[in-house]
Amino acid sequence: MKEYAASPVVKTLSLKAPPSRAFAHFTDNIATWWPLATHSLSQEKARGVVFEAKRGGRIYEIDAAGRERDWGRVRDCEPPHRLVFSWVLENLAEATEIEVAFDDDGKGGTDFTLTHRGWLETKSGADKRSMYDGGWNGILSAYERTVR
Numbered sequence: 001m002k003e004y005a006a007s008p009v010v011k012t013l014s015l016k017a018p019p020s021r022a023f024a025h026f027t028d029n030i031a032t033w034w035p036l037a038t039h040s041l042s043q044e045k046a047r048g049v050v051f052e053a054k055r056g057g058r059i060y061e062i063d064a065a066g067r068e069r070d071w072g073r074v075r076d077c078e079p080p081h082r083l084v085f086s087w088v089l090e091n092l093a094e095a096t097e098i099e100v101a102f103d104d105d106g107k108g109g110t111d112f113t114l115t116h117r118g119w120l121e122t123k124s125g126a127d128k129r130s131m132y133d134g135g136w137n138g139i140l141s142a143y144e145r146t147v148r
Helices: 002-006 019-027 125-146
Strands: 009-015 046-051 058-063 068-078 082-087 096-104 110-117
Touching: 009 125, 019 082, 019 096, 019 110, 019 125, 110 125
Parallel strands: none
Antiparallel strands: 009 110, 046 058, 058 068, 068 082, 082 096, 096 110
16 A cells, blocks of 8 residues: 555646647646636635746635635746646645656647656645545546647
C-alpha cells in the first residue's frame, strides 16, 4: 500500500491541437474549462480561476466576494512544452507537485502528460492520491473537449 500511495498519478491525452495551443488553453483559458462548481475551494461561489504562466506565478480562484484563494505557485514554465507547479489549495502542509508536458506528436497534435506527485510528503497522501487519481479524469476530460 505504501508503494502505491507514493506513486505519482499520471494522466495522458492525445490532443488534436499543437503544443502551443494546448499549453495556452491549459493556462490562459483555464477559467473556461475548469469545473469550478465541483472542483474548487469555493464550489458554487467560485467565479473564476487564474493561471499566471510564469516562474513564480500564482494559480488561484476568485470567489463571489472577490477573494483570491491560492491553489499553487508555478515553479517552472517552459512554454509551450512544460509546466511544474505546487498544488496547495490554501494548505501548505498538504502541498504536492504537478508537472505537465506538452509534446509534439509529429502529426500536428500534442501528447499531453500530467504527473501529480509528492504524496508521501503530506499527512493524508494516500487518501488524497486516490481522490486525485479519479478526480483528474473529469477535469482533463473537460480540458480535452474544449482545446482546439
